[in-house]
Each structure stands twice: as C-alpha cells, then as structure tokens.
Amino acid sequence: MTMSIARLSAQSGLKYLFKTTMMDDLKIAPVDATNYYLKSGTPPGRWVGSGLQGISRATGDVVTETDAKAVFDAAAHPDTGTPLGRPHGQPTLVQKSGGRTEARHAVVGFDLTFSVPKSVSALWALSPRSIQGQILETHHQAVSATLQWLEASVIHTRAGRNGVAHIGTRGVIAAAFDHWESRAGDPQLHTHLVIANRIQRITDGGWVTLDSRTLYKAAVAASEHYNGLLFDALCRNLGTETDFRKPAANTHNPSQQLAGVDDALIREFSNRSRLIDLETDRLVAEWTASQGTPPSATTIIKLRQQATLSTRTAKPETVAPLHELSARWQKRAINKGFSPSHTLAATVRRSHRTPFRSCDFAPSWIDAVGSLARERVAIKRATWNRWNLLAEAERVCAEIRCKTAEDRSSMIDAVATAAENQSVALNERRYTVPVDAHSDLHFAGHSVFDFQGSRLFTDAGTLAAEDAVMDARNDDRGPAVCAEVTMESLASYKHRGRLGLHTDQRAAAATVLLSGNRLDAIVGPAGTGKTTTLGAVKAAWEAEFGTGTVVGLAPAAASAEVLGRELAMTTENVAKWLHESAGQGAGNRAVQFFDVERRLTRHQGDRNPHTVRLAQKAALLAAEQDRWRFHRNQLVVVDEASMVSTLQLAALVQQARDSGAKVLLVGDPGQLDAIDAGGILGWLDRQGKTSRLTTIWRFEQAWEQGASLMLRSGDFSAVAEYNRHGRLRHGSYLDMVDQAYLNWQADIKAGKSSILIAAENDTVSMLNQRAQADRVIQGDADAEQAVPIGNGSHAGRGDAVIARQNDRTIVDSNGDFIRNGTMLDVVRSDRRHGSLTAVRRDTGATISLTRDYLESSAELGYATTAHRSQGLTVDTGHTVVTQGRLTRELLYVSMTRGRVGNHAYVSESNPLEDEPLDPAMQATWQQILGEVLAAEGAERTAHEVRDAERTKADSLQRLSAEFDYLAQIAAAEDLPAFLETYSPGSVAELQQSPSWGATVVAWRRSVQVSRPSAERVVKVALGTSESAKDVAAVVHSRLRRFLSEMPSIEEDLLAPVHTSRPDLTNLLSQVQERIQHRTDQVTKDALMHDAEWKRNLMESLDVDVRSDDALDVVSRVATFRDRWGIEDSPLPLGPVPAAHEWEQREQRAHVERFIGQLRHRSAGQPHGQVCVGEAVTQAERLMNVGWQL
Known part of the structure; x- marks a missing residue:
C-alpha cells in the first residue's frame, strides 16, 4: 500500500518531521527548489487543505514549528491563541518494558504517508535535476488531488449519541513534509501529510474532531486512488507508460511499475538490509586485503553475521543534500550495470496515448466494468462496502490514463456506483432527505443518518451459495449408518490401535453417522482430537457401506496428503478436485x-x-x-473446512447432493479462515448446527488448555495467564527476534521438535538467514556448494528447505509429487546444474529439485509464518509478535502448536530500530496483544451480516439517538428564538460560551417539564447575571436547579417537537414513524417468544398480577432492553448502568418503579412510589452532556 496512516500525539508528533527540515530556510516563501537540492535536510513543511482559512493560513505557506505546535499540540489558533474547540485530553501514564513508565498523549493528528511506487523512486533517483523536479511536482499533484478526494468523500465529523449523525466539514488543516530516502539509505520519495485532528463543522463552524474510523476504512481506496492519479500525471507530464510485474514472493498481487525500470534496479533500491550489505562488503574487502585472497562462502556468512550485529544504529539526524544523495544512488546503479541515461531514455517520452476524459466512457462500459469490479470483490469477500468497490475499481482501471484528476475521480466513482447498484444491499438507506434540507440534516447526498460509507453489500451468488450449504445441513435425506453398526464400531475403535474415543469424540462421531443430514460438521479447538474422531467415523462408515467409501478433501495439497496418510484414504485438494470434476x-x-x-x-x-x-x-x-x-453413499470429508471458500463448499455440496453422497466439514472457525469469501463453518457453529469437541489433549500443562480457549475467544485475561506462567516476553524488535531464535535453537539442540514462527516474511527471512549461518559456522551445512533458491538465498547440503509450489511433474522416490509446504532436508547439491537432492521429513522419500523450481518455488525452511504453521504439532513453539501483523486467529494458531510449551515474544517498537514518526504513540506489549485479540480475522457470512444489520438498523437504541440528535437541533434553535424575544442581542454572546451546549440540554429538559416555568427561570437568570463573566453558565445553573426540584419525567420519543423548520419536522416524523413501528414490533416479539429474561421477570412478580399488567410490564422491559442494547443478559433490566450513564439509570428507575407498583398492587398495598435501584439526580443528568451537538 503506497499510503499508510499513523496517529500522532501531542508533544511528540511533529518532532521527527522538524528534526530534518532546513530550519534556516523557513523564511523563504515560497520554498525555492534550489535550496532543497543543494542544502542539507529536507524541505520545510507546507500548509495544505481546504480548512486553512480557519487558522488564517493559505495553501503553500511554510509550516513553522511555532505554528505547528499551536495547531497540533495546543489546538489553538496560531496567531490569536483562540482554542480550536475543546482542549486535548490530559496525558496518561502507561507501563513499558523494563519497568519504566511513559506518558501517553492525546491524538492530535493523523500522518498519511504517501510513498511513490519503487520504480518511480528509482527513476527519480537517477534523473537529472530538471526531471527530478518534475517528478516531485507530479507527486505533489497526486497527493493534493487525493486530499481533495478525501475531503469530498471521506473526511467528516460525527455528532449525537454514539456518533449517530455524520456531518460535513469545511475541509482539513494539514501540513505536508517531503522526505527523500529510507532508513537504509535507498531512494524513497515520500510525503508525510499530517492532518490535524481539529476540523470545523459545516453547520456552524464549531471546532470538532474528525471521524478517524472512516479515514482508516477508506485508506486502501485512497492509496489506490493516489496510485492512479500519480501514473496519470506522470504520463501527462513525462510521457511514461506502466506495466505489471509478477507478484513478489509470498504475495498474490502484481505491482504496477513504470515500464523501462528494470526489476533488478528496483531490487537494488528496495533492500531493507542495505546497511548490512554495505558493512558486509566492507568486511569482505578488508578480509581480502589482509589475507590476499577472497573469503570463502562460509567466511562470508560469518562476516555477514558480524555486520548484522554492528549495523544496529539509528538513522542519521542530518539528511545529506539531495544532489549528494543522487550522486550516491547513481553510482550504485552504475556499479550494478544500470546506466542512468539509458534508464531515463527507456522510461520517459514513450507514451503517445491520448488520455481519457470522463465523458468518453459510455454507460454500457461503466456497467460492464462495474460488474467486473463487483465480481472480483465477491470472490474475495462475503460482504463489502463502498471503499472496497472504489479500491477494486481503481485496480480494474489501473491501465486507463485520464486527462485530469477530476476525470479519474468521476470515472472511478461511476464504476463503483455501478458495482454498488449491481450488488445486494444488506442495510437499507432509511430516510428521504427533505427538500431544502439544512446542512445539519444531510451529508454527501444522503441524510446524516445514512452515511454512504456505512452501507454493506453482497451479491446474489454469495447468498445462494450460503443457502446451498445451510440447506444441505437441514436436509435429512442423506445416507446414514444404522445404529447397531454405529454403536458397535465406535465402542471398539482404537486410534492407531492404542486409544479409544473420549465421550465428546464418541458423541460427535455418532451424531454424524446417525443423522442422515446431507451435510454435517465437526468443530473442535486445537488439540481436541479431530483426526482421531475422523478415524472413528471412517471405520464405522466403511463398516456400513464398504471399503473406499470415505474420501477426503483439504484446502492444500500438503494437508490433503497428511489426511490421506493418517487415515489411509484417498484424498485431494479442493481446488484440484473442482478443476477436474x-x-x-x-x-x-x-x-x-x-x-x-x-x-x-x-x-x-x-x-x-x-x-x-x-x-x-x-x-x-x-x-x-x-x-x-x-458416488452414492460416499462420505466426503472436507478437512480444515474454515479455509475453504463458500463458493467451493457450495460446489462440493451440489456434487454430493447430485450423486447421493454426504459431506462432512471438519475444522475450527477459531483458526485460519478462507483466503476468498468464507465464514460458513463459523456460521454453522454459531447456529448450533455442528458437533463440538471440547476436551483438549495436546498440552502437557493443564492450565494451557483453558488459556488457549481464552485466546481463541479473544479473552484478554489469557494474556495474564500466559504471562504468569512465563510464556510471554517483550522488548525491542531485534531483542525479541534474538530471544525467540536462541530459545528455538536451544530446544532443537536438546532434541525437541520445535517451530519458529514470525508474523511477516521479512522476519522469517531474517531468522532463516541466521539459522543457516549458525549451521554453516558449526559445520552442519555446506555453503561452498550451495545453489540459488528463492528470495535471493542459497541452500546446500545440511540446509532445511520448504517447497512453496505444487508441481505434479516432480515426483519423489515413492511416486508422490512435490507439494506446497513440504519440508525437505538437503543431502546433495549440484552447482553445475543448480539442482538439489533432498529427503522429505514427513515420509523419508528422496526427491530431486531442478534449478527452475528451486529459484522460483523454494525457500529456506527454518522459520515459518503463522499461516503455514496450521496443522503442525511439535514439542515447543516460539512466535515473534509484531504490531499490526497478526489477527486473533493467527495468534491462536501460533500459540497452540507446541505440546510442551508455546512462547510469544512481543516486539515493542524501538525508536533506534524502527524510526517511528511519533514515539509517544508506540503501544505497550499489553496493548499490542490486546489489539491482536480484538482483531477478529474470520469473516462472517452475508446472511449473518444482513441479520445483524437489520437488527441494528431500527433498534430503539439507534432510533432514540437519532431522535435525540434532531430534538437537540430543535432545542438549539428554540432557545435562541426565545432569547431574541426577551433579550435581543444576548444570543451571540451566550452561544460563544463553553456552557452553551449544556445550557441547551437543560433548556430542552426543562421545557419537557413545563415551558412557562422554563421561560421564567431563564428570564430571572438573565436579569440577575449582568456582572457574570459567563452568562450562559448562570442560565445553565438556574435551569439545573429548577430541574432538581421537579419530579423526573420519562421522555416520550413520540411526543411532538417544537420547531419552525419544515425540513427538521419532516425528518423527525420519519424517525418517529420508525420508533412507533419498532416499539410495536419489540412488544409483539416479547409477548410471542420465550426468553430467559422474560421468565426471570415473571417469576419475580406475584402470581396474582393481572394478565394485562403482566403484558404491560413485559412490553416496558422489552422496550427498555432494546433502547439500551441489552441483548444477552438474563437479568430483565440487564446489569446496573455505570454512574455516567445517567439517562439509562433514570429510565431503569422508572421501569423498576412500575414493577414495584405492580407488586404492591397485587399484595393489596397502596400505590406509593417504590424506587428500586440507584436514584438519579438531575445534576448527574446535566453534567453528562458530552454526546450533544
């Protein structure tokens, strides 16, 4: 992704950016290009964004450190010091590694870092000064156009309880800083676009924070849009063309690069280990000079180990002038055989295409391309949003060059809209925008409650595929084993001749064998004996229907082979089966x-x-x-079924139905999910339509059984449990890599089977190189006769290698073909032919691998990613955890491979290693693990998402918040209208007060009690506050006192709201119509259906309660639960609300009072008020008004 996002904190967020700028150039306006080319440092920042008028700055003005501190750190106007809304929250202390504490500051901004593609950086690095300037300006144009797109489509703020309303803004305030290189010294042209977390509402100019959640959701779409805009501008300004390069190792996405820039040159300028390479080269030269001969391959590996340890230094604070950097880069390119002039000639002035205008695209073309974009998204996701469609539209249209940024935005928007229209909406657009609606009621063409980015979609094919699987589960006309054979076979079954079945395994197997369902599923966490259970199912099925009537499928060829070997049955991978069938x-x-x-x-x-x-x-x-x-009466076992896509499962189910076979899904939705649209196994499990294995057998330590289940469910208390048993370590990245490696190595030397896992491929590569180096140094591997393999590595005798591609033309001594994921130990190398002979670890068979296969599809196999570790069982596991790289499912898989022990090494960012933009925003190890556990990677089916959206769309919780927002607008206009009639000229002063919002809330509440009384209170307050510094605060105080003396009333969401605005009246009526319908529906559902809370409620009432009173109380409680989102609690009114939830506590007290009256009425006692629960004071009601507009 060429655009990334990071949060910035007060005090620290901009220090890094100012640290490298040319501070002596800050007086130059505009910034002269000559200065940044000849002087040390990077150019000073520039103010950008449509909201600059709010701080009295213009686009292109230099960002001084004083101005930046005012806007970002202090949230104040840089000239006047006037606050830009509420001040930032106070810093909090967090515990870091080593027992130290660190202050955590409020989020003051968001760093959107735009990096040009690698080929563009390479061209820029090798170009003469004039071309460099054009490329930089082109990059600026793309960044500016992307920011304009963000302002028009993404950037907004939210208002109302739970942010129910989406409000437009006057544009962002941002500072742009250009940087030239990566930490390794490679050319990396990029811009830090730092957006302030202060923005003005379009409705009234009030300063508020922006909605960061939407910004993050739209990040990929913005990144893709930037790419398209950049290549458009480069084509326009320099005549460049683009092409697509084959995906990098371990990725599936081809990269778009400039035609004419060689891949080898890109690799030269994309070397994250460049510092290590340079130091290794120096040590090799030093060795050669002192020894008189070049070092051997073994010695070079030793020297590289030395270089790795000696290059752990921070990036220099002083940035060299650009002309010096360019000279270095050009020298590097020449040394690698690339002429800068030839690269330039091969890249620029080669395009003669006429770019497209938005009017060139016919509706039929837009519909066709929209359909293609939708189909591509539907393959990867069960559900999607507009941001997904926009990103895919950019990918589909990546080779189309547009004349202007507006043309590209218009084209992409049209394609995404066509894809939207062809999709099936899972949540409706609920309101019609009134005619002549004010800006506080609509945003981006829809009501403030119907944000376009919140809509979710699927397609008919996805829904049909999900229905097909569920229908098969509900169809009991499939084959089954008779009860006698089932019971006899399960009772006598011994797994591998040793172990019988446990109770849960026997129950799950019996359910599958006896049910007659066309599809069944067995779900079990890691280590519950799913293979053992499958063995019992296979034995009983074949006892009934004959040998060979059970076949197996798995998502990968390697896992299918393991399944077939363990259960002695025919197996194949799912993709191959569907391809051939x-x-x-x-x-x-x-x-x-x-x-x-x-x-x-x-x-x-x-x-x-x-x-x-x-x-x-x-x-x-x-x-x-x-x-x-x-074939008829076959049992088709689909192992690791959570990793099989919905469309694949539906196709298998249809084949089984047509032939009279039965499908059995086996797996764990708590582990890895399908790469493409999936979620079926989890849906079946959550619907109670699976047989569950519950007893965990894998772990040697009893405590780890329960702790692993807590990890699986995302329970953060698991962290404390693992930490208490010494399974967690934390520190800097390189320290954690060291510790994980050394502990893994110690286990291997102790004769244990052990697995070394990392979150991403760079760390895996680092660990592989280190393990190989140690084996070479110890004489266990031969580096002298090594041959090239993938990822730029070499392998020789004694090395561990993993195959990364199925190839049915390469077979071993047993006749089996090489599979993706097969682990191999090299026993012989042939440098002349570039081939290796190796022994398979799983079977002991010998296999010969060709040069072509090794260079394209083999890697060192000492360390692995979490994805590749699923299905393995070893003695110990060691996992390096880095922030933002793991989901809950990946961590659970990683931490359940070992029988004896599973250890995690959590990397806390180290400024010396990672050069973070804002050290104050670095997460603690607890926060990192908390984020991982909260990151649920498993997809939900379209049916589940649709049901959840329908429930959420018109819940009273949401509708009451929408009503509250609208009623607050009415009150905010009603109070000034009254003030103008009584005290003309006082409104403007009152509205500038920080107490104004609270005053409006108090006014609204008071009017509900008695409007004449509320007006009288305000008149008296205004008449006695002439000397007050804050008149609004006085009015607020008097209204609070009035309310505290009045009995509380229950707000009626259907009561008329006083307003003179037709648009507000219209939208209020639409909301109240939905409230009425939802209230009726909630009441009907509560009366018709049984629930635990309902039973508990009725048991708490006296048996003599009249039936109509009982119905009334059930209705009230059901309405209360829906309004406050109480879903799972068996208590009728749910848990007691927190002290700050004053409104919920107040309504709860009303319901409890009613219940108490019923109890006393049935007992023949007076009707006196009975308040059960905590009392809610009016002070509490009015102090907690942070949600209001």
Whole structure:
C-alpha cells in the first residue's frame, strides 16, 4: 500500500518531521527548489487543505514549528491563541518494558504517508535535476488531488449519541513534509501529510474532531486512488507508460511499475538490509586485503553475521543534500550495470496515448466494468462496502490514463456506483432527505443518518451459495449408518490401535453417522482430537457401506496428503478436485470425449483398428472423468473446512447432493479462515448446527488448555495467564527476534521438535538467514556448494528447505509429487546444474529439485509464518509478535502448536530500530496483544451480516439517538428564538460560551417539564447575571436547579417537537414513524417468544398480577432492553448502568418503579412510589452532556 496512516500525539508528533527540515530556510516563501537540492535536510513543511482559512493560513505557506505546535499540540489558533474547540485530553501514564513508565498523549493528528511506487523512486533517483523536479511536482499533484478526494468523500465529523449523525466539514488543516530516502539509505520519495485532528463543522463552524474510523476504512481506496492519479500525471507530464510485474514472493498481487525500470534496479533500491550489505562488503574487502585472497562462502556468512550485529544504529539526524544523495544512488546503479541515461531514455517520452476524459466512457462500459469490479470483490469477500468497490475499481482501471484528476475521480466513482447498484444491499438507506434540507440534516447526498460509507453489500451468488450449504445441513435425506453398526464400531475403535474415543469424540462421531443430514460438521479447538474422531467415523462408515467409501478433501495439497496418510484414504485438494470434476480439466476431457464420440458415430459398424482405438479412447476419458465424481453413499470429508471458500463448499455440496453422497466439514472457525469469501463453518457453529469437541489433549500443562480457549475467544485475561506462567516476553524488535531464535535453537539442540514462527516474511527471512549461518559456522551445512533458491538465498547440503509450489511433474522416490509446504532436508547439491537432492521429513522419500523450481518455488525452511504453521504439532513453539501483523486467529494458531510449551515474544517498537514518526504513540506489549485479540480475522457470512444489520438498523437504541440528535437541533434553535424575544442581542454572546451546549440540554429538559416555568427561570437568570463573566453558565445553573426540584419525567420519543423548520419536522416524523413501528414490533416479539429474561421477570412478580399488567410490564422491559442494547443478559433490566450513564439509570428507575407498583398492587398495598435501584439526580443528568451537538 503506497499510503499508510499513523496517529500522532501531542508533544511528540511533529518532532521527527522538524528534526530534518532546513530550519534556516523557513523564511523563504515560497520554498525555492534550489535550496532543497543543494542544502542539507529536507524541505520545510507546507500548509495544505481546504480548512486553512480557519487558522488564517493559505495553501503553500511554510509550516513553522511555532505554528505547528499551536495547531497540533495546543489546538489553538496560531496567531490569536483562540482554542480550536475543546482542549486535548490530559496525558496518561502507561507501563513499558523494563519497568519504566511513559506518558501517553492525546491524538492530535493523523500522518498519511504517501510513498511513490519503487520504480518511480528509482527513476527519480537517477534523473537529472530538471526531471527530478518534475517528478516531485507530479507527486505533489497526486497527493493534493487525493486530499481533495478525501475531503469530498471521506473526511467528516460525527455528532449525537454514539456518533449517530455524520456531518460535513469545511475541509482539513494539514501540513505536508517531503522526505527523500529510507532508513537504509535507498531512494524513497515520500510525503508525510499530517492532518490535524481539529476540523470545523459545516453547520456552524464549531471546532470538532474528525471521524478517524472512516479515514482508516477508506485508506486502501485512497492509496489506490493516489496510485492512479500519480501514473496519470506522470504520463501527462513525462510521457511514461506502466506495466505489471509478477507478484513478489509470498504475495498474490502484481505491482504496477513504470515500464523501462528494470526489476533488478528496483531490487537494488528496495533492500531493507542495505546497511548490512554495505558493512558486509566492507568486511569482505578488508578480509581480502589482509589475507590476499577472497573469503570463502562460509567466511562470508560469518562476516555477514558480524555486520548484522554492528549495523544496529539509528538513522542519521542530518539528511545529506539531495544532489549528494543522487550522486550516491547513481553510482550504485552504475556499479550494478544500470546506466542512468539509458534508464531515463527507456522510461520517459514513450507514451503517445491520448488520455481519457470522463465523458468518453459510455454507460454500457461503466456497467460492464462495474460488474467486473463487483465480481472480483465477491470472490474475495462475503460482504463489502463502498471503499472496497472504489479500491477494486481503481485496480480494474489501473491501465486507463485520464486527462485530469477530476476525470479519474468521476470515472472511478461511476464504476463503483455501478458495482454498488449491481450488488445486494444488506442495510437499507432509511430516510428521504427533505427538500431544502439544512446542512445539519444531510451529508454527501444522503441524510446524516445514512452515511454512504456505512452501507454493506453482497451479491446474489454469495447468498445462494450460503443457502446451498445451510440447506444441505437441514436436509435429512442423506445416507446414514444404522445404529447397531454405529454403536458397535465406535465402542471398539482404537486410534492407531492404542486409544479409544473420549465421550465428546464418541458423541460427535455418532451424531454424524446417525443423522442422515446431507451435510454435517465437526468443530473442535486445537488439540481436541479431530483426526482421531475422523478415524472413528471412517471405520464405522466403511463398516456400513464398504471399503473406499470415505474420501477426503483439504484446502492444500500438503494437508490433503497428511489426511490421506493418517487415515489411509484417498484424498485431494479442493481446488484440484473442482478443476477436474467441473472446471477446466473436466471441460477439456468433455471436448475430447465428444470429438471421439462424433468420430465413432461416423464410423459406426466399422471394425477396423482405428475404430477400436477410438472406442478405447472414449472409455479411458469416461473412466478418468468418473474418477473425479462422488458416488452414492460416499462420505466426503472436507478437512480444515474454515479455509475453504463458500463458493467451493457450495460446489462440493451440489456434487454430493447430485450423486447421493454426504459431506462432512471438519475444522475450527477459531483458526485460519478462507483466503476468498468464507465464514460458513463459523456460521454453522454459531447456529448450533455442528458437533463440538471440547476436551483438549495436546498440552502437557493443564492450565494451557483453558488459556488457549481464552485466546481463541479473544479473552484478554489469557494474556495474564500466559504471562504468569512465563510464556510471554517483550522488548525491542531485534531483542525479541534474538530471544525467540536462541530459545528455538536451544530446544532443537536438546532434541525437541520445535517451530519458529514470525508474523511477516521479512522476519522469517531474517531468522532463516541466521539459522543457516549458525549451521554453516558449526559445520552442519555446506555453503561452498550451495545453489540459488528463492528470495535471493542459497541452500546446500545440511540446509532445511520448504517447497512453496505444487508441481505434479516432480515426483519423489515413492511416486508422490512435490507439494506446497513440504519440508525437505538437503543431502546433495549440484552447482553445475543448480539442482538439489533432498529427503522429505514427513515420509523419508528422496526427491530431486531442478534449478527452475528451486529459484522460483523454494525457500529456506527454518522459520515459518503463522499461516503455514496450521496443522503442525511439535514439542515447543516460539512466535515473534509484531504490531499490526497478526489477527486473533493467527495468534491462536501460533500459540497452540507446541505440546510442551508455546512462547510469544512481543516486539515493542524501538525508536533506534524502527524510526517511528511519533514515539509517544508506540503501544505497550499489553496493548499490542490486546489489539491482536480484538482483531477478529474470520469473516462472517452475508446472511449473518444482513441479520445483524437489520437488527441494528431500527433498534430503539439507534432510533432514540437519532431522535435525540434532531430534538437537540430543535432545542438549539428554540432557545435562541426565545432569547431574541426577551433579550435581543444576548444570543451571540451566550452561544460563544463553553456552557452553551449544556445550557441547551437543560433548556430542552426543562421545557419537557413545563415551558412557562422554563421561560421564567431563564428570564430571572438573565436579569440577575449582568456582572457574570459567563452568562450562559448562570442560565445553565438556574435551569439545573429548577430541574432538581421537579419530579423526573420519562421522555416520550413520540411526543411532538417544537420547531419552525419544515425540513427538521419532516425528518423527525420519519424517525418517529420508525420508533412507533419498532416499539410495536419489540412488544409483539416479547409477548410471542420465550426468553430467559422474560421468565426471570415473571417469576419475580406475584402470581396474582393481572394478565394485562403482566403484558404491560413485559412490553416496558422489552422496550427498555432494546433502547439500551441489552441483548444477552438474563437479568430483565440487564446489569446496573455505570454512574455516567445517567439517562439509562433514570429510565431503569422508572421501569423498576412500575414493577414495584405492580407488586404492591397485587399484595393489596397502596400505590406509593417504590424506587428500586440507584436514584438519579438531575445534576448527574446535566453534567453528562458530552454526546450533544
């Protein structure tokens, strides 16, 4: 992603950016390009954004450190010191590693870092000064256009309780800082666009914070849009073309780069280990000079180890002048055989295409491309939003060059809208925007309650596929094993001749065997014995239907092979099965078969050898196709089913239904999910339609069984449990990598099986290189005869290598083909042919790997990612955890591989290693693990999302917040209207007061009690506050006192609201209509359906309570629960609200009072008020008004 986001804190957020700027140039306006080219440092920042008028600055003005501190740190006007809204929150202390504490400051801004693609940086680095300036200006144009797009489509603020209303703004205030290089000294042209977390509402100019959640959701779409805009501008200004390069190792996405910039040059300027390479080169040269001969391969590896330890230094604070950096980069390119002038000639002035205007795209083209974008998103996701469609529209249209930024934005918006229109909406647009609506009622073309970015979609194909799987589960007309065979087989079954079944395993197996459902599922956490249970199911099924009637499928060829070997049955990977049974493989055979059949028909009756050969060919083709077909009464086991996509499962289910077979899904939705749209296994489990295994057998320590389940469910208390048992360590990144590696190495030396896991490929590569170096140094691996393999590594005798690609043409000594994920130990190398001979760890078979396969599809195999570790069981596991790289499911998988012990090494960012923009925003190790546990990677099905959205869309919780927002607007206009009639000229002063919002709330509450009394209180307050510094505060105080003396009343959400605005009246009526409908529906559902809270409520009432009173109380309680989002609590009114939830506490008291009256009435006692629960004072009601507009 070429645009990333990071939060910035007060005090620390901009220090890094100012640390490298040319401070002596701050007086220059505008910034002269000559200065940044010749002087040390990076150019001073520039103010950008449409909201600059609010701080009296203009686009392009230099950002001084004084101005930046005022706007970002103090949230104040840089000239007048006037506060820009509420002050930032106070710093809090957090515990860091080593027992130290650190202050955590409020978020004052967001750093959007725009980095040009690597080929653009390479071209920029090698270009003459004039071209460098054009590339920089082109980059600025793309950043500016992306910011304008963000302001128009993404940037907004929220208001009302729970941020229920989305409000437009006057634009952002941002500072842009250009930087030239990466920490490793590679050319990396990038701009830090720092957006202030202060923005003016379009409704009244009030200063508020922006909605960061939407900004983060739209980040990928913004990044893709920036790419498109940049390549448009480069084509326009320099005549460049682009092409797509094959995906980098371990990724699936091709990268778009400038045509003419060689991949090898990009790699030279993209070397994260560049500092280590330079130091290694120096040490090699030093060795050669002192020894008189170049070092051997083994010695070079030792020198690289030394270089790795000696280059852990911080990035220099002083940035060299750009002309010096350019000279260094050009020298590096020349040394690698790349001429700067040839690269420039091959890249610029090569395009002669006429760019497109938005009017060039016909509606039919837009619909077709929108359909393509939707289809591509639907493959990857069960549900999607507009940001997903916008990002995909950019990818689909990546090679289309547009004349202007407006043309590109218009094209992409049209394509995304077409894709939206072709999708199935999962949440409706609920309100019609009134005619001539004010800006406080609409945003981006819709009501403030119907934000376009919040809409969710799926398509009919996804819903149909999900229905097909669920229908199969609910269809009991499938094959089943008779009860006698089931009970006898399960009772006698011994896994591998040793262990019998545990109670939960026997129950799950019996359910599957006896049910007759066309589809069943067994779900079990890691270590519960799913394979053992499958073995019992297979034995009983074959006892009933015969040997070979159980077949297995798995998402990967390697896991399918393991399944087949462990259970002695035929297995295949899902993609291969579908390819051969119904995909291209089947299609090719069908074409051949029909061709043979046609030729046979033409020679019908002939008995010559040619006709016989045709008949034999037809028979062979039919037999081959029959091999890829399910058969009646077969059991089709789909292992690791959570990793199989919904469309694949639906296709398998349909094949099984057609042939009379049964499908059995086995897996754990708490582990890895499908790469493409999935979520089916989790949906079945949450619907109670799976058989569950509950007893964990894997772990040696009993406490780890419960702790692993807490990890699986995202329970943060698991962190304390693992920490208490010494399983967690934390510190700087390199320290954690060191500790994980050393502990893994110690386990290996102790004879234990152990796995070394990292969150991302860079760390895996680092660990692999270190492990290989140690083995070479110890004489266990041969570096002298090593041959090249993937990722720029080498491997020789004694190395561990992992295969990364299925290849059915390469077979081992047992006749099995090489599979993705197969672990190999190298026993011989052939440098002449670049090949290796290795032994498979799983079977002991010998295999020879060719140069082509090794260089494209083999890597060192000492360390692995969490994705590749699923399904493995070892003695110990060691996992390096880095922030933002793991989901809950990945951490759970990583921490459940070891029988004896599982250890996590949490990397806390180290400024010396990572050069963070804002050290104050670095997370503690507890926060990092908390973020991981909260990051649920498993997808929910479209059906689940649709049901959740329907429930949430018109809940009284949401509707009451919408009503409250509108009623507050009415009150905010009603009070000034009254003041103008009584005290003309006082309104402006009162509205400037910090107490104004609280005063409006108090006015609204008072008017509900008695409008004449509220008006009288305000008149008296104004008449006695002439000398007060804050008149609004006095009015607020008097209204609070009035309310405290009045009995509290229950707010009626259906009561008329006084307003003179037709648009507000219109939207209020729409909201209240929904409130009435929802109230009726909630009451009906509560009366018709049983629930635990309802039973508890009725048990608490006297048996003599009249039926109509009972219905009334059930209705009141159900309405209360819906309004406050109480879903799972068995208590009728849910848990007691916190002290600051004054409104909920007040309404709870009203309901409890009513219940108490019923109890006393049925007991024949007077109706006196009975208040059960905590009393709510009017002071509490009015002090907690942070949610109001």
